[in-house]
Amino acid sequence: MPHTESASSRNDTPVVSFGGQPLRIEDVVALARGEAQAELSGDETFRARIRRGADFLDRLLREDGTVYGVTTGYGDSCTVTVPPELVAELPHHLYTYHGCGLGALFTPEQTRAILAARLSSLSRGYSGVSVGLLQQIEALLRNDLLPLIPSEGSVGASGDLTPLSYLAAVLCGERQVWRKGEQVDAARALQDAGMTPLRLRPKEGLAIMNGTAVMTALACLAYDRADYLCRLATRITAMATFTLDGNAHHFDATLFSVKPHPGQQQVAAWLQADLPCDQPLRNEKRLQDRYSIRCAPHVIGVLTDALPWLRSSIENELNSANDNPIIDPDNERVLHGGHFYGGHIAFAMDSMKNAVANIADLLDRQMALMVDSRYNNGLPSNLSGATGPRAAINHGLKALQISSSAWTAEALKLTMPASVFSRSTECHNQDKVSMGTIAARDCLRVLELTEQVVAALLITVRQGVALRADIAGGESLLQELPGGGLAAMQAALSQDIPLVAEDRMLEPDLRLLLERIRSQAWTLYE
Template sequence: MAEHDLSGDARTIDARATIKQRAAQQPVVIGGRRMAIEDVVAIAQRRAPVALSADPAWRARIERGAEFLRRHLAAGATVYGVNTGYGEACVVDVPMDLVNALPLQLTRYHGCGMGAYLDDAQTLAVIAARLNSLAYGLSGVRPILLERLADLINHRILPRIPSEGSVGASGDLTPLSYVAAAIVGERDVMFNDALREARGVWTELDRAPLTLAPKEGLALMNGTAVMTGLACLAFARADHLTRIATRLTALSTVALDGRAAHFDALIFEAKPHAGQAEAAAWIRADLAGRDDTPGHRLQDRYSIRCAPHVIGVARDALSWVRRDVENELNSANDNPLVDPDSERVLHGGNFYGGHIAFAMDSLKTAVANLADLMDRQLALLVDEKFNNGLPRNLSGATSSRAPINHGFKAVQISSSAWTAEALKLTMPASVFSRSTESHNQDKVSMGTIAARDCLRVIELTEQVAAAHTLAAVQALRLRVRDAAATLVPTPLASFADRVNAQSPFVDEDRALEMDLRALTAQIADGALVDAFADVRVGVPREEKTDADARTR
């Protein structure tokens, strides 16, 4: 029987390997091209600088937009947020002698964010998303503003952006005010690992803080860059988790003396969801060569047997999440838009972050289900009533020391706590719209809260994955120790060796916190997934079957 046809969204790009290789060699070009999630991740992880496009046509279009706006204002036109007040105050005319002062006022009164500051990777992702949106050419900003945003990235001038205070429409106003403030030389930034005043950093770099043109404060702040930048990071980390969940399922199958037949290709041809077929193919490859004689049970428990069906939901979700996140990333999402070609100013609502909100609400639910799946597999491994002969709590202690050793008992308890918290956070943020700003912003997306929630669910799930990884490798070692004839397929043996090199076999109880933290970090940044010899995440699904056959 041939492998299931894993056809799907042909626009899915060769995600990790190709762009990481390119990013290590050259900058991500901004302007006149479509940006991928992986571009943002490369910038955020400091693997790639940015460079503005050298295309003269693109640069001329940016300049035409700013020039048209200047002429439009000089002709006496009224433009929202340029010579009017903001939001509900759009009915307030701003005298021409105050128009140039208005952008700075906007950045200042929005300086009221609270909560934890975004970390360095999140901050870089936000700036990259804002820069790419303004480079679309419909925001009426000058090229020098784009250059200053590129400077923030390339010189690692990182605004301190509080994570709380955005309702996701009219864009991420309050958090993005901290990016705008850095551009004009106000508030604090991180530079060379030290907290500095922004003005002093620009002076050190022989640049003057920028005086914003009339629309540039609004262009910087009135958009979806915070939620979109965070969504790019969430996508990449969720992608890693789906791949790790398949490997841990295979590892658990061997450790539990389970059945590889549950992942037969015909089963997934009979229910043709591409994501679950993809997950099953990965598990099947990891179990290749395993003799599938009936073990302790004719059918393994659901958390093993149905793992591709659980993981497959997340895999399929990632395909449309990519579509929506990359559409938002490659959009002009401020207001008003300035069209340099037709010379029109268009007042609309592209700052509304509904697509990101729904994508993040959905993704966090799919990821929380991965946490639940891995936690259930871990619970089977540690329980001598269900683990088919492994020691209680996976203790590796000798018989004389067994009474005082408890192995992975507490790890399983912690994993259960992390899972419960992840599941608790799956309440959708997008349904909690609040009417704000004198009922001008009376329907808002909550996209930034959804993205933050999604990242928290992912963080908790990565901790569960780390706990499960240590336990599953311990269980495999115990299975081989007690049943020397156990066949461990090469991918799983190599993976176990890699994990054991960092966290040795637990033959006597010890604190595992540092092991868990180190492994969680490798899961989060993709290092553990990148170590898989057969990883092909992001290849168009119609190519995967043949490609997998060639590489395996």
């Protein structure tokens, strides 16, 4: 659950506070989904710290101090001195010339997450921005005025410059926003909301744009989806094991005690809760099931074990000051560095997409066993529910397995690490870059494809469990399984997905299941 505070004035909508406690991934996800409201902390100590940084910069400028991006050009142009009378115009030039993004626009959910991630970083108090700037980002979130941000154009160092330029421009009343699903000119949207366009202070354009907010926001959303995927893939594995009349002893607690990866053990424990792992093995059972069943905890467990350190990297970045230069308001120092470099997020996303794609491959292999009458222990070919003469013209899940294989192949293809494709850019000033935003976008695409495989598998196990139960003597067999998890899942799936007795177009079923997956409709393994 997100960290929340009292919100009685907002109809009990949970509030995520910026400037107080560190944010968690769940906070960003709640804001992204519109399930919580952003609120800038009113704590005077926090606000005084923000003001000290901005005041220090002002005093430094009055004393003819040299500050990168304030009294100099940007990037390779850092040797160019900006005349004092033009300093105020510089940040507006920065977001203007970076308005060159392309590709699909980030979704409203992704854009809310981006605003939250940037507000979190600027609220650390090391960016030299004004309280008014923080309030303006808070107001965009509160009024759900979301900059239209193209998703392509960032190399992940010097941060997410081009995509974040669209946020900077909107804060100043330029470009466009989403408002209630429509594209509206930012100036009009701000005016209608009672907001005044900003005139950026000397470092504020750089502070908004020179950071890792886009990749970090996408990483938060990816983490949430991957965490749910671990549980859902485990439940599908339990239902696949039942469908195949498989051997639940593969998930025995003692067996997993001797290879003590905690995540792997957790997946095995979930399977133990669903299947009769402690009952004697029947003589007619296959002694060892194929790897996609027997090794499922080992495959899903890789992602489950990775989640804690993925969380650590993502939340560290989320709660960091990651622009340049860093303004130290306590010791009144300007520290030039490279905190905009998104290497940790790049590595996290490259790692996550690998583990996620392996789960897609695992489930696709389970499906291949279930639809093949040579391997599914007595079930109809392609799990067709047709009987009698009509069985000859019905093909069950034949095409669904082809589609699942296509989605899996595409997910696996995208596992090439983005972070190894650093390119020297910007006159060799940015000569080593993270590619963190590309890695995060790739990871979300791999998750999307894997969720499509999951949707196909949910149709498959819903069909397979029903056919196995019919052969074995009825649905009462499901009720005898421990925990009741499989019976409840089968009942929920049956409400959404009718048994495939006659061939039918399955796209509507798949799209409905994708909605269920992405809304995390099923409670799994509490």
